[in-house]
Amino acid sequence: MKKYLSILLTVLMLFSLMTGCANGTDAPNGDVSENTLFKAGKYTGESQGFGGIIKVEVEVSDNEILKINMLEHKESAGISDPAFNTIPNQIIENQSVAVDAISGCTLTSNGIKDAVKSALISAGATEESISKAVEKKAASTDVIKKEADVVIIGSGGAGMSAAVEAIDSGASVIVIDKQSAVGGNTLLAGSALNASDPERQKQQTMSEAELKTIENILAVEPKNDTMKAWHDTLKKEIDEYKASGANYLFDSPSLHKLQTYIDGDFVAEAEKVDILGENGPEAIKFLEGLGAKWIEQIQAAVGATWKRSHTPTTDLGTQGASFVLPQANYAKDNGADIMLDSKAEELIMTDGRCTGVKGTATDGQPFEITAKKGVIIATGGFGANVEMRQKYNKHWATLDESVDTTNGPFATGDGIVMADAAGANLVDMEWIQLIPTYGPGVFTPYIENQFYINKEGNRFVHEDGRRDELSKAVLEQTDAQLYIISDANTVKDGMTTTGRNVDERVGNGYAWKADTIEELAEMIGVPVENLQASVDQFNNSIRTGNDPFGRTVFDKEFGEGPFYAGLTGPMVHHTMGGIQVTTKCEVLDTNGNIIPGLFAAGEVTGGVHGANRLGGNAITDVIVFGRIAGQNVVK
DSSP: OHHHHHHHHHHHHHHHHHHOSOTTBOOOTTOOOTTOSSOSEEEEEEEEOSSSEEEEEEEEOSSOEEEEEEEEOOOOTTTSHHHHHHHHHHHHHHTSSOOOOOTTOHHHHHHHHHHHHHHHHHTTOOTTTTOOOOOOOOOOOSOEEEEEEEEEEOOSHHHHHHHHHHHHTTOOEEEEOSSSSSOGGGGGOOSOEEOOOHHHHTTSBOOHHHHHHHHHHHTSOOSSHHHHHHHHHHHHHHHHHHHHTOOBOOOOHHHHHHHHHHTTTTOSOHHHHHHHHHHHHHHHHHHHHTTOOBOSOOBOBTTOOSSOEEOBOSTTSSTGGGGTHHHHHHHHHTTOEEEOSEEEEEEEEETTEEEEEEEEETTSOEEEEEEEEEEEEOOOOOTTOHHHHHHHOOSSSOOSTTSOBSSOTTOSOHHHHHHHHTTBOEEOTTOEEEESSOSTTOOOSBOTTOEEEOTTSOOOSOTTSOHHHHHHHHHTSGGGOEEEEEOTTTEETTEETTSOBSTTTTTSSSEEEESSHHHHHHHHTOOHHHHHHHHHHHHHHHHHSOOTTOOOOOOSOSOOSSEEEEEEOOEEEEEOOEEOBOTTOEEEBTTSOEEEEEEEOSTTBOSSSTTSOOTTHHHHHHHHHHHHHHHHHHO
16 A cells, blocks of 8 residues: 555656646746746736835747736836836837836836846746847937927926916916926925915024024125015015914024025025015925825924924825926826927027027937927026036035935936027026935934934034035044934834824834944944933934034934934035026026027026025925916917
8 A cells, every 4th residue: 555655656746847836926937848938827926126025927828928017116107107007018019128227217117027027037938038138129210399489498397387387377388308208306205395384483482592593684784685685575474473472383584594695604695585585485385286185284494493384285296296297197188298208408599589409309309399489498407417516516526426416317407508509698507406305314304303413422513404504514424424313203103294104114234223322323333332422412402492513403312212323425416617607597698688589597507596495495496487487488
């Protein structure tokens, strides 16, 4: 009997080796014959994307990739959409993972491709068989020709705000962008829009230190008549505030203007600062009218210097999405032609007037777009262009490739180059901003309940300072890095007040979580006595209103666990210089004359922020001046 059982088991084992596992999930390698590529079935694979692990399910027949389904991912909605919409289809169409990454979504694209590759190898394929070169079709040489009243180069916050206003003024609009999706750097924004908002700000109280800040501002001698007008208005406002016995957080456009101008070292054009501060509140209403929503609490972004930073909800995906997708959706719904994967390369000048733009689509096909009323350049800055950074840098030791950037790889200054070639004047190009608080170790852009320590565990700077001051201070510390220290006032149940999951980041080499200060100090390798002294110093500064570093922006005392630390360092964040424009966003040439038909708005322009941009002012800039450009190009 045992002999028969042994024979039976042997036969069954041989049968299983020949047939493999049941057709369905994750069959092992070795089940592919010489005439097949895969073992038919469904297989899962995963790989690292930009925001975390991307997990896919791939269905194959014996020789063909049939379907690719996304099971899990943590990529940013809006930003990563082009990769998810395109890469799987291209892999199926070409039966190869060797397809091109989507511009602006490189890490997500590679994550999808690698996850699919992993699944296919599980199906029995060799890497060589699924990575065959993809034959590229020759681009058509026929020139795509289009015409509209207004042509807008760039689909970020400035470009899309301009599109809304141009459409509402009765103009036909074409928006051109070299990316595969709308949004530009605005989509990547750290979610802050600065504007005075007394109704919301009255929910908070103002400390003696904050009142002293206003008094110090009023002690600064006005540099010109415009600044004097702000000064006189603020003096009247704050006198009335004191006389009323109020203790709510005071703010007004005049205070916003003065802080922007003073903390930009008086380099900005005062007339543009006036427009920025005056129209900030209206920018909030403009976005609300298009569907944007805000969390109630007004906070202070890194480098904002005052609690006037507005944070959108995440209804549209990323928080930055709320600064551009409402306008983009409105533009699409109202007839705008949005040409993606289309890089503008040259402005068309006819008898001294800008009448359109030439360029090339991603597939190589040329295009030529005629603008009957005018062209608006809204292509952003040059934070990702190392050559331009080095060319114009005068204030940092180096801005070469060793210095990373928070910008998308598309922020290469294209609009500035085109305008320069057309005779436009460039201003403030030397002022390039670094930010020390960006990356996987940063949980929130707001600073009220956080403090910074160096690798020795000591505080070293007033955390509510200007971004250039903060960056210079960090560059003087060990390894030019800092730890941001947070407690339950910033992260509650693993989530920040702005809806970001912090616990997902813990263990990535940049973020740590501990139940006690002692444990946190051990995790990040700093002396516990130094970290505890920094906590005590922070709390004492709140109690006494006297911080040894001069910090004035606080919220609650530090001490409720769990405790978090995030490691980060300075990166290129914003370029304050660019095309010189009038207050109507008309581009000026090198002789100070208006170039007819040519307008510009947003980070591509100079003169708005001066030597230093306040955190949260960039979004105000793109919305306010984008709208002005859209209105005036039609006029």
